[in-house]
Amino acid sequence: MSNFSIRGRGGRGRGGGRGGYNNGRGGFNGNNNNGSGAGFQGNNFGSGFDGQADGPVQVSMKGWEGGTQDSLFKFLDRKLSTPAQIMDSHIQNDIMYITVPNQIIAQNLLKLSGIRFAGNKLTLQVPNNPVKFGTMSTPGASAGSSSMDIKDKLVALVQTRADRQGVTLDLSNLVSDPIIVSMGADPLHSGKIYMAILTVASQMYPNIITINLANNALHSLKPVADLGFRFSKLRNLSLANNALSNFRELDCLSAKGSTDPLRELVELILEGNPMRDQELARVPDGSTYINEIHQRFPTVSMLDMNPVTPVAQPGSAPRNTGSTAAAKNKKLPFPTKPSFVENTEIEQLANGFIAGFIGLYDGNRADLGNVYDANAQFSLMVDTTHPTSASAQNDPRSQKRVELSAYLSISRNLERAKGATKRINTLICGNQAIVQALMKLPATRHPMQDAQKFSFEAWQTEIPTAGASQAAIVVNLHGEYEEPAAASTLSFDRMFVLIPTVPGSPAAMAGWPCAILHDQLTVRRYNGFENWQAGADQAVSATGASAAAGSAAAQFSGLVGEQLAMAQTLQAHSKMNAEWTLKCLAESNWNYQQALATFEQARAQLPPAAFQ
Structure with missing residues (x-):
């Protein structure tokens, strides 16, 4: 969980994004909530050009926060017949104000209102009264202001920006703060205001451990280079939604360029900065991005709200992290094993469930409606990163271009689905809606007869x-499947949360001992199955999935697909041996429901030899 707890304070006139930090959109939403406002309020926006003479025109935009400022400007230029020629921009809470050269361009921009950008709908307007942003000046330079007046205002500013405990300081979106505006200071262009604020804050609240500097259009961190000196115990820092374009900008806060580095830093947020977006576009798996951060802040264990493994403990001296390739080549201190199953009962249930589910998934997805609980949830995530296993590097199945559009349409990859609407719409709820979604996905064939291609873990909770x-x-x-229509092979991970069936429920009536409450599917390009294979000198556990699946396949040799799945499911339910399981199915013309009913009727009369 994030340690940040700052929320917007709309009642004080500053706003705070949308009231909660959500993937770099402004404000914070962590474990402790110290604010109470709802964000920016109080401005009325018109739609015409009243009050603006021919010449530069100001346009306001809402709904842009899903992407970076740079990607937004490029997006607008692509949508316009001529470039927007944006002269300057300012961010005030969740509204961006841009100035364009003339009314013609402004009118063309207004025609884009309602278009979607990064998953959100843009709203563009021309304010009846353009919002004015003060020219640059520094504390003490405002006309008629004494140095004492400036200090009093800074004290008041810090008081409104710190929490009651004096450990959290919200310095986000300073340009719109009424106290800053009254001073005539423009933090977008002068670093002196930051130095002054940090000096006052360190005197008033020396125990601050969390600072939010989001949404300040910072191109450089030199104005806040004193952070380590002023707050040596700082643990949480947000620089989200700024304009940092090079990782070297971070050096002034680290041992690379500071005599007072942030040695205690545990959480860092850099979402919405060009350097982060560019690095993740270059290497999507994030390995080089994390390495850049750990070279400077080896103690960081939470990066952009995602856990990462630190390379040093807080307070320790930084050490050379080495190259990414070297890190990948390091071996774990224990051997890899193929599976983990808590006990024999869970193993039998899981084996039967997997066989039955995959059989229906490959052969008749419509019948899966009985397996899902009425309140079940399903989500799918498409991992588009390049396969990393050594074997996949030269495997044509891994290198083949795979069409993933059918999956991407409902993908809930939270790294990409930034907007709340997208995240809500891609969480599919209810058994009927889930089955409808599954039936739209490409037909599959899982090679269940080859036990080594699958592995699973199962435990009770x-x-x-x-x-x-x-x-x-x-x-x-974990495993793989083929798409016969596309002649492609994909790898997948699928996590189920299973609950006991309720008597009389569709799952119970269909003979399932459990129902699916949650189903989370991850699909990726083919990455082989070596990652869960035990070493050659290791014996595979008797409760391992490979041994169990191989044993089942051997017992039902000659069966494939739906018949194999049906036999394994009936055996897991009935505890009959393979001979009697096959006899029951054959006498029922391979109708699973009829075979289950036949077994229940004859159970008391079956000889001991019929059971395992």
């Missing part, structure tokens, strides 16, 4: 329900 908790089993399945 408890999940919260209304006023109580409920026993559940987590099944985490």
Whole structure:
């Protein structure tokens, strides 16, 4: 969890983005909530050109926060017949104000109102009364202001920006702060205001450990280079939605360029800065991005709200992290094993469930509606990064271009789905809606007869329900499947949360001992199956998925696809041996429901030899 807890304080006239930090959109939403406002309020926006003479025109934009400022400007230029020629820009809470050379360009921009950018709908207007942003001056330079007046205002500013405990300081979006405006200071162009604020804040609140500097259009961190000197115990820092274009800008806060580096830094947020976006576009798996950060701040364990492994403890001297390639070549201190299953009962249930589910998924997805609970949730994430396993580097299945559009249309990859609407719409709820979504995905064929291509983990847990908790089993399945129509092979991970069936429910009526409450599917280009293979000198655990699946496949030799899945599922439910399981299915003409009913009717009369 993030340690940030600053929220917007709209009631004080500053706003705070949308009231909560969500993927770099402004404000913070962490464990402790110290603010109470709802963001920017109080401005009325018109739609015409009243009050603006021919010449530069100011245009306001809302809904742009899903992307960076640079990507927004490039997007607008692509949509216009002629470039927007943006002269300057200012961000005030969740509104961006841009100035364009003339009314013609402004009118063309207004025609784009309603268009979607980075998952959100843009709203463009021309203010009836253009918002004025003060010219640059520094504390003490405002006409008629004494140095004492300036200090009093800085004290008041810090008081409104710090939490009650004096450990968190919100310095986001300073350009719109009424105290800053009254001083005639423009933090977008002068670093002296930051130095003055940090000096006053360190005197008033020496125990600050969290600072938010988001949404300040910072091109350089030199104005805040004193952070380590002023706040040596700083643990959490947000620089989100600024204009930092090079990782070297961070050096002035690290041992690379400062005698007082941030040695205690644990959490860092850089979303919305060009340097981050460019590096992730270049290497999407984030390995080089994380390495750039750890070279400067080896103690960081939370980066952009995502956990990362630190290379040093807070307070320790930084050490050389080495190259990314060298890090990847380091071996784990323990051998890789193929699977983990908590006990034999869970293994049997998981084996039967997987076989039955995959059989229906490949052969008749419409019947999966009985397997999902009425309140079930399904989400799919497409991982578009390049395969990393050594074997995949030379495997044509990994190198083949794969069409993923059917998956991307409902992908809930939170690294890419920034907007709240997108995240809500791609969380599919209810068994009928889930089945409809699954049926739109490409037809598949899982090579279940080849046990080494699959691995799973399964364990029991408890999940919260209304006023109580409920026993559940987590099944985490890894493997591969083919898309016959496209002649492609993909790798996947699928995590199920299973709950006991309710008597009379569709799952119980269909003979399933459990129902799916949560189903999370990750699809990626083919990456092989070596990652879960045990070493040659290791014996595979008797409870491992490979051994179990191989044993089942051997017992039902000659069966494939739906018949194999049906046999494994019936055996797991009935505990009959392979001979009697096949006899029951054959006498029922391979109708699973009929075979299940036949077994239940004959259970008491079956000889001991029929069971395992």
